[in-house]
Amino acid sequence: xxxxxxxxxxxxxxxxxxxxxxxxxxxxxxxxxxxxxxxxxxxxxxxxxxxxxxxxxxxxxxxxxxxxxxxxxxxxxxxxxxxxxxxxxxxxxxxxxxxxxxxxxxxxxxxxxxxxxxxxxxxxxxxxxxxxxxxxxxxxxxxxxxxxxxxxxxxxxxxxxxxxxxxxxxxxxxxxxxxxxxxxxxxxxxxxxxxxxxxxxxxxxxxxxxxxxxxxxx
Numbered sequence: 001x002x003x004x005x006x007x008x009x010x011x012x013x014x015x016x017x018x019x020x021x022x023x024x025x026x027x028x029x030x031x032x033x034x035x036x037x038x039x040x041x042x043x044x045x046x047x048x049x050x051x052x053x054x055x056x057x058x059x060x061x062x063x064x065x066x067x068x069x070x071x072x073x074x075x076x077x078x079x080x081x082x083x084x085x086x087x088x089x090x091x092x093x094x095x096x097x098x099x100x101x102x103x104x105x106x107x108x109x110x111x112x113x114x115x116x117x118x119x120x121x122x123x124x125x126x127x128x129x130x131x132x133x134x135x136x137x138x139x140x141x142x143x144x145x146x147x148x149x150x151x152x153x154x155x156x157x158x159x160x161x162x163x164x165x166x167x168x169x170x171x172x173x174x175x176x177x178x179x180x181x182x183x184x185x186x187x188x189x190x191x192x193x194x195x196x197x198x199x200x201x202x203x204x205x206x207x208x209x210x211x212x213x214x215x216x217x218x
Contacts, residue, residue, distance in 0.1 A: 030201045035148075035156055036168040039140075042147045049143050051105035052118065052136060054098040055080075056165035059188050062136040065162075068117040069130075075099055075106075084189040092187055136162050170199040 001007045040057050055065040064082050072081040078099055080092045094102070102117075112119060116130040140162050148156045170188065173179040174196065181196055188195070 031164050031167045031171065032156075032159065033168060033171060035160055036165060039144055039147050039160060042143060044146055045143055047101070047105040047108040048118065049139050050101045052139050053143060053165070054095075054101040056136075056140070056162050057169055058092060058094060058098050059166055059169040059184075060092065061085075061166060062133045062162035066118055066131040066133060066136045070115055070117055073102070073117060075103060082189070088189060090186065090189040133162075167199050167201060170196070171201055174200050 002009050002012060036057075039053065045053065052065055055068070056062070058080075060082060061084070064084060067083070068080065072083075074080070075094075078094045078096070080094055082090050082092050084090055114128065116128075118131045120129055120131045120135070140160065141157070144157050144160045148160075166188070170184055173184050173187075174181065181193070184196065185191070185193070188199070190196075
């Protein structure tokens with residue numbers, strides 16, 4: 001209208017407003033499963049490190065793994081009750097090696113009376129509570145740094161993070177162990193089946209090896 005002389009110059013009420021842009025949804029994460037396998041198989045972890053990383057490898061988020069209460073852990077039954085997003089409870093069935101890792105960790109901290117599985121050190125911001133998410137990140141970074149210490153492995157260290165283990169768990173459960181999708185969804189606390197595709201990723205090297213193996217069977 002200004003260009004046509006139908007309103008005074010400089011009176012455009014939309015001046016400075018950016019053009020509409022479509023929402024950019026998070027891209028699907030592509031993990032390299034063999035890197036996560038190497039971390040899970042690393043023998044140089046402390047009991048606490050192994051317990052936390054194995055819980056991440058069971059599909060738990062970083063905040064969920066750090067915030068487990070003792071009363072919700074049933075090692076004898078391989079069960080763990082997890083309070084996830086939106087304050088929803090879910091049941092996680094633990095694998096035998098995760099149970100063994102947790103049992104070894106509990107033996108190491110048997111003198112602690114804390115109600116939390118991983119109690120934080122007392123300080124000005126911690127009063128007997130659990131470790132926080134950033135502490136879980138530090139543990140994953142520390143272990144990953146020992147598994148992949150070389151300078152040329154920096155990209156691997158940057159690739160591996162706590163939430164990646166959740167992608168790893170979903171991918172392995174569906175593609176290698178052929179767990180029913182409904183069970184994977186229940187374990188991860190999902191209600192939308194679209195999450196299965198978002199969290200399932202096979203890197204190119206693994207995909208090519210699987211293709212060769214399947215073709216050889218023909």
